[in-house]
Amino acid sequence: MGKGPSQSDYEPSEADKANASVAMAEYRFFKQNYDPLLQQMRDKSMNEDFSATLRGRANADTMQALTPSGYRSTQMSDLPSDINTALQGQLQGASAAGKEIQNTMQTNVLGIARKQAADAKTGMAEAARLGTSEVLARAQAKQTEKDALYGAAAQLITSAALQGFDNMQTSGTSYNKAGQAKQGTGTFFTPVNNYGQPIQGFKNRFKYGMG
Amino acid sequence: MSLFYNLTKEQQDRIIAGQTANDLPTVSDPDKAYADLTRQEYLDYVANYRDFELGLINKATTDTSLIDQAREDRERASALTAGMAERNRSRYGAALTPVQQQQQDRRLQLGNTLGGIQAVSDAKIAQRESNTRLLSDLINIGQGVNRSSQQQLATSAANKVQLDNAYRQAKANSRAQTYSTLGTLGAMAIFAFAF
Numbered sequence: 001m002g003k004g005p006s007q008s009d010y011e012p013s014e015a016d017k018a019n020a021s022v023a024m025a026e027y028r029f030f031k032q033n034y035d036p037l038l039q040q041m042r043d044k045s046m047n048e049d050f051s052a053t054l055r056g057r058a059n060a061d062t063m064q065a066l067t068p069s070g071y072r073s074t075q076m077s078d079l080p081s082d083i084n085t086a087l088q089g090q091l092q093g094a095s096a097a098g099k100e101i102q103n104t105m106q107t108n109v110l111g112i113a114r115k116q117a118a119d120a121k122t123g124m125a126e127a128a129r130l131g132t133s134e135v136l137a138r139a140q141a142k143q144t145e146k147d148a149l150y151g152a153a154a155q156l157i158t159s160a161a162l163q164g165f166d167n168m169q170t171s172g173t174s175y176n177k178a179g180q181a182k183q184g185t186g187t188f189f190t191p192v193n194n195y196g197q198p199i200q201g202f203k204n205r206f207k208y209g210m211g
Numbered sequence: 212m213s214l215f216y217n218l219t220k221e222q223q224d225r226i227i228a229g230q231t232a233n234d235l236p237t238v239s240d241p242d243k244a245y246a247d248l249t250r251q252e253y254l255d256y257v258a259n260y261r262d263f264e265l266g267l268i269n270k271a272t273t274d275t276s277l278i279d280q281a282r283e284d285r286e287r288a289s290a291l292t293a294g295m296a297e298r299n300r301s302r303y304g305a306a307l308t309p310v311q312q313q314q315q316d317r318r319l320q321l322g323n324t325l326g327g328i329q330a331v332s333d334a335k336i337a338q339r340e341s342n343t344r345l346l347s348d349l350i351n352i353g354q355g356v357n358r359s360s361q362q363q364l365a366t367s368a369a370n371k372v373q374l375d376n377a378y379r380q381a382k383a384n385s386r387a388q389t390y391s392t393l394g395t396l397g398a399m400a401i402f403a404f405a406f
Contacts, residue, residue, distance in 0.1 A: 010378065012241050020241030027248060028236070035255070042263055051280075067295070074305035077315040080292040081322025087292065088323075088330035091284045095277050096337035103341060106267055107348040113260045114356045154392040161399040 038112055045105040051098025058094035062087045164188040172196035264349075271346035274338065281334035285327030293319060 012020075066083045073079060170186035174195040184196020191199050191208060199208045238244045296315065300307065307315065 010374070012239075016241055017238055020238040020244050021235045024236045024238050024244055024248070031255070035259075039259055042260070046263070046266075063295075071303045071305060074296075074300045074303050074307075075311075077307075077311060078318055078322075080296040080315060081318040081326075083295070084288050084292040084319060084322045085326030085329070087288045088281070088284050088326040089333070091288070092277070092281050092330040092334050092337070095280045095284075095334070096341065099277055099337075099341050100344075103345045103348075106263075107345065107352065110260065110264055110267060110349070111352050113256060114264075114352050151388065151392075154395050158395050158399055 038109060041105065042109045042113075045102060045109055048102075049098070050101040050105075051095045054094035054098045055091055058090040059087065062090045167191040267345065267349055271342050271349055274342055274345075277334045277338040277341065278331060281327075281331045284330060285323065288326070289319070289323040292323075 062083065066079070066086055067073070068076075068079075165188075167186040167190060168188055170191040170193075172184050172192050172194040174182050174184065174197065176182065182196060184192045184198070186192045186198070193199055193208070199205055296319075299305075
């Protein structure tokens with residue numbers, strides 16, 4: 001009689017377990033070694049003043065470019081005004097560049113942190129998907145095998161029963177020297193020939209079977 | 212300089228040790244491991260990056276630091292350039308006539324005002340651009356996470372449905388086979404007893 005499907009047939013495959021094991025190891029390695037680095041980058045992006053260096057350099061560049069040396073510079077009434085305007089423009093540009101660096105670093109940190117989660121999930125999902133397909137295929141194959149086995153057993157039983165029934169239907173009549181008829185009938189396991197004699201032995205049974 | 216050199220000795224050793232370690236964790240139930248990992252990833256994100264992300268969103272919508280800085284620079288630049296002119300005169304022993312001095316002060320004030328207006332205007336444009344770019348990047352990240360999460364959910368749902376269907380199908384096949392076998396045997400019994 002056919003048994004129902006066993007839940008154990010739906011266990012993860014060895015390859016699936018190995019995949020998951022490697023994925024877990026990689027995940028732990030990342031969490032132990034790279035996540036602290038990412039957190040350091042996060043703190044750095046929040047606390048470090050990226051504009052300060054750029055503004056200092058912008059200030060120096062402006063002064064270097066626009067401050068003439070010598071007595072003549074003291075007589076140029078437009079000079080302080082020009083330097084003032086240029087300095088404000090350069091400092092503003094430096095501040096904007098510093099802000100851009102900070103924003104880029106922060107979005108990079110966040111992108112990595114969020115992408116890390118997404119990647120880990122995607123990788124594991126892929127492993128699970130592959131494992132699922134394999135497990136399904138294996139379970140289905142096993143179930144088909146079981147079904148075929150029970151089907152074959154049923155077919156054998158059916159054939160044997162039919163043959164036994166045929167055997168029981170055989171009958172024959174033999175006559176002794178006195179001319180008396182003797183009726184012989186087949187049993188489940190042994191048929192009889194036209195003379196009512198049991199057909200025994202492999203050779204006779206084969207001949208009988210082949211007609 | 213590489214970021215590696217910013218690490219403590221302990222952190223560096225941990226990285227090197229990790230690179231040579233070959234012991235794999237045993238994962239007998241990938242489904243549970245995956246569930247644990249997903250849950251832990253989310254908790255780690257909440258603990259380490261949630262405030263950071265919310266801070267960035269807030270910054271992208273409210274930051275005025277470039278404009279504030281430009282206004283501060285306007286005041287400082289005025290004093291800086293006036294002091295520089297004064298030091299130059301002192302260094303070379305130059306003296307300006309009152310008219311020259313008045314002219315220089317007026318030009319400096321004008322330059323400071325116009326330069327300040329331009330710098331603040333530029334800062335406003337730069338601030339808007341910077342905030343917009345930051346917000347766009349954040350939205351891209353958020354959208355990416357949202358998309359992967361939905362794909363992940365769809366995959367999990369599909370896997371679950373597939374497994375359920377397979378199990379139900381297998382049970383149905385088994386039952387059908389059992390009934391078929393019973394039917395065949397029953398038919399045989401009927402044959403056997405009928406004749």
